[in-house]
Amino acid sequence: MKSYTLQNTIYKVLQVVVSISSFVGVVLFLKYIHWDIGIRFSYVPDVQTIVSELLDIITQVEFYNNIIISLGRVYCGFLLAAFIAIPTAVFIVENSKIKYLLHPIIELIRPIPNVAWVPLSIILFKTVSGSILFITFIGAFFPILINSIEGLEHVNTNYIKIAKSFKVSTKEMVLGVKLPAAASNIFTGLLVGMSGSWLGVVVAEMIGGQSGIGYLTWVNYTMVNMSGVIVCMFVIGALGAMSSWILRKLYKMLHFEMRTEL
Amino acid sequence: MTENSVEIIGLCKSFVRPEQGSIAICKNLNLKLKKGKIYSIIGTSGSGKTTLINMIAGFENYDSGAVVLDGGNKAYKVGILFQDSVLYPWKTIMDNMLFACKNDFENPKELVRAFLRKAGLEEVENCYPNELSGGMQQRIALLRVLLTKPDLVILDEAFGALDFQIRNQMQELFLELHSEQKFTAIVVTHDLTEAIRLGDEVLAFYGRPLEYEVLNSNITSEEDKENLLEKINKIYSYRKEYIYEKRVLQNSSRVGVWRESRI
Numbered sequence: 368m369k370s371y372t373l374q375n376t377i378y379k380v381l382q383v384v385v386s387i388s389s390f391v392g393v394v395l396f397l398k399y400i401h402w403d404i405g406i407r408f409s410y411v412p413d414v415q416t417i418v419s420e421l422l423d424i425i426t427q428v429e430f431y432n433n434i435i436i437s438l439g440r441v442y443c444g445f446l447l448a449a450f451i452a453i454p455t456a457v458f459i460v461e462n463s464k465i466k467y468l469l470h471p472i473i474e475l476i477r478p479i480p481n482v483a484w485v486p487l488s489i490i491l492f493k494t495v496s497g498s499i500l501f502i503t504f505i506g507a508f509f510p511i512l513i514n515s516i517e518g519l520e521h522v523n524t525n526y527i528k529i530a531k532s533f534k535v536s537t538k539e540m541v542l543g544v545k546l547p548a549a550a551s552n553i554f555t556g557l558l559v560g561m562s563g564s565w566l567g568v569v570v571a572e573m574i575g576g577q578s579g580i581g582y583l584t585w586v587n588y589t590m591v592n593m594s595g596v597i598v599c600m601f602v603i604g605a606l607g608a609m610s611s612w613i614l615r616k617l618y619k620m621l622h623f624e625m626r627t628e629l
Numbered sequence: 630m631t632e633n634s635v636e637i638i639g640l641c642k643s644f645v646r647p648e649q650g651s652i653a654i655c656k657n658l659n660l661k662l663k664k665g666k667i668y669s670i671i672g673t674s675g676s677g678k679t680t681l682i683n684m685i686a687g688f689e690n691y692d693s694g695a696v697v698l699d700g701g702n703k704a705y706k707v708g709i710l711f712q713d714s715v716l717y718p719w720k721t722i723m724d725n726m727l728f729a730c731k732n733d734f735e736n737p738k739e740l741v742r743a744f745l746r747k748a749g750l751e752e753v754e755n756c757y758p759n760e761l762s763g764g765m766q767q768r769i770a771l772l773r774v775l776l777t778k779p780d781l782v783i784l785d786e787a788f789g790a791l792d793f794q795i796r797n798q799m800q801e802l803f804l805e806l807h808s809e810q811k812f813t814a815i816v817v818t819h820d821l822t823e824a825i826r827l828g829d830e831v832l833a834f835y836g837r838p839l840e841y842e843v844l845n846s847n848i849t850s851e852e853d854k855e856n857l858l859e860k861i862n863k864i865y866s867y868r869k870e871y872i873y874e875k876r877v878l879q880n881s882s883r884v885g886v887w888r889e890s891r892i
Contacts, residue, residue, distance in 0.1 A: 525711045528688050532709045533729045533777060543728060547719040621719075 412594040420594035430583070437568055437579040438606065440496070444503025445564040449557060452508050456515030457541055477513065481506040481567040485574050495575055502571040506563030511556040518552025519545055554618050558611055565607045580606070631700035634781055634813035635662040635685055640694035642680060654680050656838035658694070667807060667814040669828030670841075671821060671861075677839040678817050682709075682783050685815070699780060708779030708812075710787040715770035716758040722769055723754040729773045744772045748802065764795035768802060775806050782814045789819065800826060821861070833861060 397408040412420075424430050459466045484505050488498035522545050530544045546553070572581025580603055587595030637660040643653045654677040662668055672678050683689035685696055686707050698705040716725050726741040734740050745751045748768055758766050767787065774782060784803075788796045800823065807814060816827050824831045831844040844860060 525713070525715075526717065528683075528686070528709060529711075529715075530728075531688065532686065532707055532774075532779075534706075535728070539728075543720075544717065547717070550719070 410593065412597065416594045417597050420592075421598045424595065424598055433578055433580050433583045434602065434606070437572065437581065440499050440568050440572075440579065441503055441561075441564045441606075441610070444500050444567070445507045445561055447500075448504045448507035448560060448564070449511055452511035452556075452560075453515050453546075453553060456512055456519055457546070459516055460519040460545075461537075461541070473509075473512070477509045481563060482570045485571055488571075489575055495577060499568060499571040499576060499579075502567035503564040506565075506567035507557075507560030510559035510563055511553070514552045514556025514559065515549065518549030518556075521552075522548040550618070550621075554614070557614055561610050561614060562607065565603065565610070569603060632663055633661045633697075634664040634666075634699060635660070635815075636695075636697040636700075637661070637685070638695045638697065640684065640696065641692045642677075642684065642689075643692060653838040658839055660832075660841070662813055662815070664699075664813055665811045666829040667816060667827050669816045669818060669824035669831045670834055671818060671824045671831060672834030672841075674819075676834045677837070678834055679785060681834075681839065682785060682815060682817060685781075686783060702780075705781070706777060706779040707781045707783065708774035708777055709783045709785065710767075710770055710774050712786045712789045715787075716766055716773070718758050721755050721757055722750075722761075725758070725769070726754075726773050726776060730776045741776065744776055745769075748772055764791055764799070767791060767795075767799060771799065771803060771806075775810060775812075778810065779812055782812050784814065784816045784818075786817055786819065788823065796823070803827065825857075 391414070394408070394411060395414065397406075398411050398413070402408045459469060481502050484502055485498075488501045489495075492498040492501060526544050526548050527540070530540050535543065568579065569581035569584070572579035573585040576582040580599060584596055584599035584603070587593075587599060637658055640655055640658040640660075641653070642655050643651050645651050658681075670678050670682075680689060684691050685698075686709055687696075698707070716722075717728065720728060722745070723738070723741060726744070727737055730737050730740065742751060742754065745754060750765065750769060750772075753761060753765065753769070758769075761769070771787070788799050791799060803814075804827065814827075816824065818824050818827075832841045833844055834841045842860075844857060
């Protein structure tokens with residue numbers, strides 16, 4: 368059993384290494400042959416410069432401060448969105464009249480990309496942090512809301528019928544049956560919402576922020592430090608992947624992966 | 630105190646389909662199910678069996694008429710078991726069972742353990758449904774339904790997906806629990822052997838709007854068997870819907886699952 372787990376871990380690590388190195392390999396190859404058709408790879412910094420930039424940047428306290436600030440903004444916005452969107456979805460699905468009332472508003476606002484909210488959020492909020500938090504919130508809110516509604520509306524009717532035959536209360540029906548049954552959809556919404564929050568925070572920090580990893584990326588760009596930009600991009604990617612990994616672990620911990628439909 | 634567990638009076642139900650218009654599922658349907666008896670329902674797919682049991686269980690509304698449970702007793706309990714989606718996959722077996730009964734009993738955990746022990750399943754209480762076989766899941770689901778001490782139990786093709794051996798065990802467990810609890814039961818099935826074995830009465834559903842015929846399920850001789858087959862084939866072959874073959878009953882006779890074998 369232990370050797371199987373070790374084998375599995377080695378296999379997973381190898382998968383990650385092969386996946387990333389093949390991507391980097393393709394980029395390096397295109398740079399090596401000076402590919403210039405459509406996309407210019409000649410300006411991409413070489414690996415040595417990027418690594419030395421990375422080694423330099425990870426020694427700076429400011430770098431970690433910026434990461435913590437961005438993480439704080441993303442998680443605050445995301446959690447706020449999740450805590451509002453999931454109960455709202457339950458409320459909408461349980462009350463058909465409310466659904467018809469809110470549906471046009473949701474459909475109108477939903478397609479607006481969170482980036483488009485940046486100018487308005489700057490006017491709406493007194494502080495920059497407030498407006499950035501709003502952008503991260505908006506980025507997560509609608510994916511979570513829409514997926515939760517979708518999941519709750521398509522709960523296996525037999526689950527509901529059985530619960531009704533047990534004469535359970537509305538609270539038990541929602542918390543014990545409908546939400547767990549819709550968990551895979553809600554989880555998809557959370558994953559998409561997390562990406563939306565990261566997108567929002569980076570864009571908002573680039574446009575109006577004075578701190579954060581997005582701001583750091585922008586500063587590197589304005590200083591024409593492309594290796595710094597690439598390091599920041601990888602850091603954003605790694606933080607996003609870490610956030611998804613945390614969500615997946617949480618999902619497994621709650622035993623929702625036991626669902627046979629998944 | 631009424632002797633009828635379920636009384637269906639002049640029940641009408643129709644669906645509206647965009648291309649076909651209004652389709653009457655049942656029109657002025659009358660049916661009485663006596664307390665403590667098992668009623669098997671056979672019939673072709675789409676004949677309205679599931680719609681009828683949904684109306685009896687209160688899951689679906691009807692256009693007119695009435696479904697009276699135990700003379701209008703509000704505390705009347707209905708338990709239902711389906712072929713699939715029987716247990717909640719995110720709950721352990723213990724939690725699945727507790728979900729059904731935690732409000733009704735003083736010490737529900739002990740009650741659940743006693744029920745599981747009865748079926749020889751006490752070791753699985755902390756397992757999740759997907760860790761068990763389909764047969765085990767179905768057995769636990771049946772126990773969960775009966776844990777609530779229902780007055781009426783509805784099995785909607787509940788044993789349809791199980792292999793012969795497991796199905797036989799399930800039928801035995803069901804009959805054992807029925808003799809203990811004396812609930813009324815409706816068994817919807819496509820399996821004539823099962824219908825005859827379990828049912829005190831077999832109702833053959835056909836046509837649209839829904840009609841039914843009560844068949845004799847007390848088979849004691851070859852002649853009874855011939856008569857039953859003839860009657861069933863008359864009902865269904867006349868409408869070119871369904872034909873039961875003699876070998877179905879012959880096989881069931883050979884393996885000793887006839888109704889008289891349990892009497």
